[in-house]
Amino acid sequence: MINPAYKDKMVVVEGSYAVAHSAKTCHPNVISAYPITPQTHIVENLAQFIADGEIPNCEYLNVESEFSAISSLIGAAAVGARTYSATTSQGLLLMHEALFNASGMRFPIIMTIANRAVSAPINIWNDHQDSISQRDTGWIQLYVEDVQEASDTLPQIYKIAEDNEIMLPGMVCMDGFILSHVYEPVVLLEQNLVDNFLPSFHPENMLDPEDPKTFGAFATPDTYEEFRYLQEQAMQKALPKIEAVAKEFEEVFGRFHGGLVDGYMIEDAEIVIMSMGSVLGTVKDVVDQYRAKGEKIGVLKVRSFRPFPKEQIIESIQNAHAVVVLDKNISIGTNEGALFSETKSCLYNSKVRIPLVGYTLGHGGRDIRIESIVKVIEGTKAAAKAGIMVESQFLDLKEELL
Amino acid sequence: MTTEASQDSTICPEISKNDHETIESKVTCCSVCKPGSTLKNKTGGWRNFRPVYNYEKCTKCGICEIVCPDMSVKPREDGFFEHDYDYCKGCGICANECPEDAIGMILEKK
Amino acid sequence: MTKVAPKMYLSSGHSGCAGCCDAFAAKFTLMGAGPNCIVVNPTGCLEVMSTPFPLSSWKVPWIHSLFENGGAVASGVEAALKALGKKNDTKVIAIGGDGSTMDIGIGAISGAFERGHDFTYICMDNEAYMNTGIQRSSGTPYDASTTTSPAGKFSFGNPRPKKNMPAIIAAHGSPYVATTSIGFPRDMIRKVKKAIEIVGPTYIHTHSPCTTGWGFDTSKTLEIAKLAVETGLWPMYDMEYGEITQVRRIKDPKPVEEYLRTQKRFKHLFTMEGGEEEIQKIQDTADWNIKHYGLK
Numbered sequence: 043m044i045n046p047a048y049k050d051k052m053v054v055v056e057g058s059y060a061v062a063h064s065a066k067t068c069h070p071n072v073i074s075a076y077p078i079t080p081q082t083h084i085v086e087n088l089a090q091f092i093a094d095g096e097i098p099n100c101e102y103l104n105v106e107s108e109f110s111a112i113s114s115l116i117g118a119a120a121v122g123a124r125t126y127s128a129t130t131s132q133g134l135l136l137m138h139e140a141l142f143n144a145s146g147m148r149f150p151i152i153m154t155i156a157n158r159a160v161s162a163p164i165n166i167w168n169d170h171q172d173s174i175s176q177r178d179t180g181w182i183q184l185y186v187e188d189v190q191e192a193s194d195t196l197p198q199i200y201k202i203a204e205d206n207e208i209m210l211p212g213m214v215c216m217d218g219f220i221l222s223h224v225y226e227p228v229v230l231l232e233q234n235l236v237d238n239f240l241p242s243f244h245p246e247n248m249l250d251p252e253d254p255k256t257f258g259a260f261a262t263p264d265t266y267e268e269f270r271y272l273q274e275q276a277m278q279k280a281l282p283k284i285e286a287v288a289k290e291f292e293e294v295f296g297r298f299h300g301g302l303v304d305g306y307m308i309e310d311a312e313i314v315i316m317s318m319g320s321v322l323g324t325v326k327d328v329v330d331q332y333r334a335k336g337e338k339i340g341v342l343k344v345r346s347f348r349p350f351p352k353e354q355i356i357e358s359i360q361n362a363h364a365v366v367v368l369d370k371n372i373s374i375g376t377n378e379g380a381l382f383s384e385t386k387s388c389l390y391n392s393k394v395r396i397p398l399v400g401y402t403l404g405h406g407g408r409d410i411r412i413e414s415i416v417k418v419i420e421g422t423k424a425a426a427k428a429g430i431m432v433e434s435q436f437l438d439l440k441e442e443l444l
Numbered sequence: 445m446t447t448e449a450s451q452d453s454t455i456c457p458e459i460s461k462n463d464h465e466t467i468e469s470k471v472t473c474c475s476v477c478k479p480g481s482t483l484k485n486k487t488g489g490w491r492n493f494r495p496v497y498n499y500e501k502c503t504k505c506g507i508c509e510i511v512c513p514d515m516s517v518k519p520r521e522d523g524f525f526e527h528d529y530d531y532c533k534g535c536g537i538c539a540n541e542c543p544e545d546a547i548g549m550i551l552e553k554k
Numbered sequence: 555m556t557k558v559a560p561k562m563y564l565s566s567g568h569s570g571c572a573g574c575c576d577a578f579a580a581k582f583t584l585m586g587a588g589p590n591c592i593v594v595n596p597t598g599c600l601e602v603m604s605t606p607f608p609l610s611s612w613k614v615p616w617i618h619s620l621f622e623n624g625g626a627v628a629s630g631v632e633a634a635l636k637a638l639g640k641k642n643d644t645k646v647i648a649i650g651g652d653g654s655t656m657d658i659g660i661g662a663i664s665g666a667f668e669r670g671h672d673f674t675y676i677c678m679d680n681e682a683y684m685n686t687g688i689q690r691s692s693g694t695p696y697d698a699s700t701t702t703s704p705a706g707k708f709s710f711g712n713p714r715p716k717k718n719m720p721a722i723i724a725a726h727g728s729p730y731v732a733t734t735s736i737g738f739p740r741d742m743i744r745k746v747k748k749a750i751e752i753v754g755p756t757y758i759h760t761h762s763p764c765t766t767g768w769g770f771d772t773s774k775t776l777e778i779a780k781l782a783v784e785t786g787l788w789p790m791y792d793m794e795y796g797e798i799t800q801v802r803r804i805k806d807p808k809p810v811e812e813y814l815r816t817q818k819r820f821k822h823l824f825t826m827e828g829g830e831e832e833i834q835k836i837q838d839t840a841d842w843n844i845k846h847y848g849l850k
């Protein structure tokens with residue numbers, strides 16, 4: 043929600059510029075980047091900031107692959123640098139092995155993901171398959187709804203990730219093209235406010251000849267499990283931290299985009315639509331139309347997918363008559379999107395017994411139309427009354443192509 | 445169970461034999477270890493042959509110290525060297541490389 | 555002659571095989587570099603044997619990330635030191651096996667050299683993937699038998715010659731590329747010292763005979779390393795900006811047979827029909843080296 047007082051501070055810029063500007067104000071020490079559509083404008087803007095001398099004490103590495111982008115940041119973070127990269131799709135998949143390594147060594151590396159579909163077939167448009175496929179890598183994942191949030195979430199995620207009790211890497215996931223390439227009025231983060239909000243980075247462990255520690259040792263079955271447990275513990279500690287940092291951000295900047303989740307018209311809602319990312323904008327428009335007709339429809343935005351906010355989700359949807367989950371991804375072989383599967387699983391041992399249905403949609407940038415959302419809502423209303431007919435399905439399949 | 449670790453240690457079987465009782469420090473958030481701490485692993489137990497000096501032949505050239513892959517040749521005050529049997533694995537390189545033939549290898553009594 | 559004992563920055567208690575070549579490569583590297591360095595060590599025997607959590611043989615700051623990203627991690631370490639104003643005299647050194655250097659990690663190393671980071675990369679070439687059980691790499695020499703290039707009724711072992719990695723690195727315009735051998739500690743230590751003092755990306759390729767992988771007695775590690783040089787099979791040289799500036803001369807090159815006989819991985823060349831011709835081909839390689847690098 044934007045405070046009207048901020049209106050006159052707004053400028054119209056491309057989403058990628060707003061994000062690059064935000065990254066700049068966080069004062070990274072090493073930026074490592076590789077071009078890939080639709081992320082490229084972010085690293086191009088950062089390169090220009092560097093060329094213009096606008097980021098002090100920062101090295102920009104034109105690496106030869108995304109794999110080396112993340113690997114070089116692992117080395118940089120080990121020396122105590124604040125690090126940043128941005129990527130998407132094939133680039134993020136190429137990083138996969140190193141993502142586990144970064145989180146296992148507890149380096150709070152931060153990336154922006156301009157979400158894009160994965161090949162094959164090759165496709166440059168938006169869905170969430172790339173970052174959802176990295177959900178088990180031990181990275182914090184926050185999904186944003188609009189450009190302002192993409193920009194505002196960067197200093198927040200640095201603050202969360204660099205907390206001594208957490209020390210996990212994190213990605214801010216924004217929809218490729220839809221947010222990265224859109225020109226929207228935004229407030230560009232003010233340097234003095236970011237300096238107030240985000241403390242400088244001082245990790246406990248560093249590579250330092252004065253105190254020569256060994257990083258990344260070989261763990262046998264005697265110790266490996268404890269490392270995994272501690273990573274999980276850190277994720278659990280990130281849950282309240284994400285909420286707290288969102289509030290601190292609001293105090294300093296006057297903007298709030300939700301903590302772990304964010305409800306819209308949800309208090310009395312009988313039907314709740316859950317989703318992540320920019321599609322929430324369309325969904326909220328449709329919900330407004332239903333509300334105008336007096337129908338109790340609400341929205342639950344899931345902002346944090348990792349850590350997964352089980353309690354907050356259960357609490358938010360417990361009074362609904364039925365819930366529908368929209369996923370821009372699919373785990374092939376389950377016929378379900380990840381948010382749907384995980385929401386279902388967290389309800390199983392709770393007292394909440396409501397019908398839950400899922401749609402997997404918007405693959406490879408397929409337009410998500412208002413009529414389709416209406417169809418989804420009508421289907422969910424039917425499920426609330428008569429029970430579930432189809433648990434999870436693709437939305438808007440073109441039968442004539444099959 | 446075949447993990448990559450167990451596969452990888454087929455060549456260095458000693459890895460799996462590591463004395464895990466030596467693990468005292470707690471698992472920290474990242475796998476950070478203290479410098480030089482493998483001194484806890486007394487690898488001398490692997491030895492089949494024991495290197496012994498014949499100081500009468502030794503010219504104190506220092507080669508044996510450089511050519512020990514286990515840092516088990518220690519300089520003495522008097523300029524001679526001695527073996528650190530806590531770690532010496534008995535590879536025989538020091539004996540093989542000594543230009544004066546001043547190191548012998550004798551069968552270790554176990 | 556009494557000398558000041560060199561301080562050791564690698565400690566005892568590592569679990570490398572008795573007579574381990576990788577231990578030598580690490581020991582000599584640190585004898586050349588001293589304490590003011592940060593070491594990046596990709597996956598391989600050295601990494602596994604020297605850092606069984608919570609223990610470490612390293613007395614300098616050390617990091618292992620993955621098998622194929624040593625060059626990139628080292629470039630990040632260097633960039634971060636610069637950005638944080640901590641570079642000063644701290645040297646950044648990556649040390650990896652032939653597998654991580656010449657095969658899976660070559661892209662990341664090429665990138666780091668092309669970007670011109672101020673670091674030194676050291677390849678410990680024991681001519682196979684030892685950590686996973688002696689599989690062939692692009693550093694495995696012609697006719698060597700490994701577990702994935704075994705000699706057999708229809709095979710003399712590895713069918714390809716060694717990849718010329720130093721030449722590939724030199725082609726990046728590196729100010730200093732050198733080949734050395736653990737059989738010549740003084741040479742190796744001198745080259746490490748020289749490499750780390752030069753600003754920019756420098757490279758040292760050290761030939762490292764592996765007792766377990768090559769099949770010879772543990773006492774022979776350095777002896778066999780010397781034989782490789784003395785036969786001309788492993789030329790040792792310094793190269794500055796792609797030009798050879800110094801070579802280690804061999805007065806009377808020994809026949810390669812003397813070298814090959816010492817190792818089980820070449821045993822089949824002495825028992826199989828046609829082995830003699832194969833040995834001649836290897837002799838031709840040595841002769842070519844002697845001529846090409848002006849070793850005599």
Ligand SMILES: Cc1ncc(C[n+]2csc(CCOP(=O)(O)OP(=O)(O)O)c2C)c(N)n1
Pocket residue numbers: 452576597598599600621622650651652653654655678680682683684685686691
């Ligand atoms: C991506 C990946 N592939 C394969 C492996 C398995 N692996 C670990 S070490 C190694 C071989 C190491 O060979 P080299 O670099 O020559 O070092 P050495 O052990 O011979 O000193 C392999 C294949 C791995 N860890 N990671």
Ligand code: SF4
Pocket residue numbers: 497501502503504505506507508509525541542543544545546547
């Ligand atoms: S190598 Fe031989 S001669 Fe030289 S110091 Fe050692 S024992 Fe003495």
Ligand code: SF4
Pocket residue numbers: 495511512513514515516517527528531532533534535536537538539573
């Ligand atoms: S026998 Fe081997 S391990 Fe023992 S001191 Fe001699 S060189 Fe070192």
Ligand code: SF4
Pocket residue numbers: 455456569570571573574575576577599600603680684685764765766767
């Ligand atoms: S296999 Fe070779 S490189 Fe590996 S520990 Fe043994 S001797 Fe060293």
Ligand SMILES: [Mg+2]
Pocket residue numbers: 651652653678679680681682683684
């Ligand atoms: Mg090898």
